[in-house]
Amino acid sequence: MGKIFDVEFMIEIIPDILRGIPYTLTLAVVSFIIGLFIGLIGALIKIYRVPVLRFFTGLYVSFFRGTPLIVQILLFYYGVPILLRIVNQKFGTSFDVSRVPAMVFMLVAFSVSAGAYLTESIRAAIISVDKGQLESAYSVGMNTTQAMVRIVLPQAVKVALPVFANFFIGLLKDTSLAFAASVTEIMGQAKIEAGRASRFFEAYIDAALIYWAICIIFEFLVAKLEKNVRRNERGIAK
Template identity: 65%
Template sequence: MKGIFDVSYAIESIPAIAKGIPVSLSIAVIAFSAGILIGLCGALIKIYNIPVLKQITAVYISFMRGTPLLVQIMLSYFGIPIVLRAVNAEFGTAMDISFIPAIYYIYVAFALNAGAYLTETIRAAILSIDRGQLEASYSVGMTTYQSMKRIILPQALKVGLPNIGNHFIAMLKDTSLAFAASVPEIMGLAKIVGGRTSRILEAYIVAALLYWVICIGLERLMALLEKRLRRNERGVQNDRN
């Protein structure tokens, strides 16, 4: 059995592969945070039917949801430097593209990908809130911005939290594709560690277990957050009664 799977090597490789955890988490957190902002803007554009921007948003969502994330990573990794070189040539700027870390291109690809999916999630959550609450806020002199910030969005967050949490967990798992752009996240380090001794199976199993443990932790965290929000909501309803 040792010839097929070396348990001791798998255990020894855990620290080296686990060094990719902060990189994977940083990609997920930073890109997802940017994706939420993109998704919120896209949702509001679609809800309020803003001319031109609505059509642009529709094309953006269709493209990002209709193409593989790996392709989007490659477009970002190779395309952005080409665009920046063209800008240098056209305007005589001197941006040093060679010193831009590859992870920045990953942030862009993942943020745009998350934004496309979150646009529909956030839009559905906002539309689920009774429009009468928005009209009531107008009646007491609130602006649309104040109504959204104080009344609609907090309630929409409670409605959309399960789906948003699932999107985040899915994005964390998708960070395994970042190794295609030479970013040393969990999967990238597993490939390097396994390649040194040809113990690829052990390295990939360790990577899988690390992703699994992290996702279990995130699922528990999301469940606790949902439970706390429900408890707070029940507390507010009891106070009203």
């Protein structure tokens, strides 16, 4: 009779599962950065009520916040190749979809999804800054762009930092869905190793502990950053 729970196997496959960390971190970090850029543009469009763009931004945010991430992943993974084939037929181009790594599709899917959520987070953070700050900037000769970059956005970032941290942790965990598109991140590696020996429980425990460890490290770094920000604010107040 075989072992019910194989600790030796669980320890043995840890190095193999760890090979998925670069994919997980790349997917989470790059998607978050691109999502911030998309979110900032979307937030400014909504705040300044830009005609036409405001409607499409609202539609974009509504769709990606209102549909499951796994559905979005599959739509990009299967939809983009179909779109490129249509472009090839219509314009006589020769885009070779088969040469595009699955990681590229996942970066696009995660970035666009992140941008939708961060649009509202950034908008709320900007709105939370006292309007008097903007008026004071105008009074000393700054234009809107200068006032946003030098005065409003730095304060908005401080307000949004905890929200950004929580969102990034969620995004980091959501990367486990990328294996649906053949990206072998942490969870993908765990499934592969588990399938070889039919030891899924042990492999999933490893994956859970690795995700947990990464989140603990990230939370520690964010706590240090928030502490430094508060210290700087107290220093300025003095």
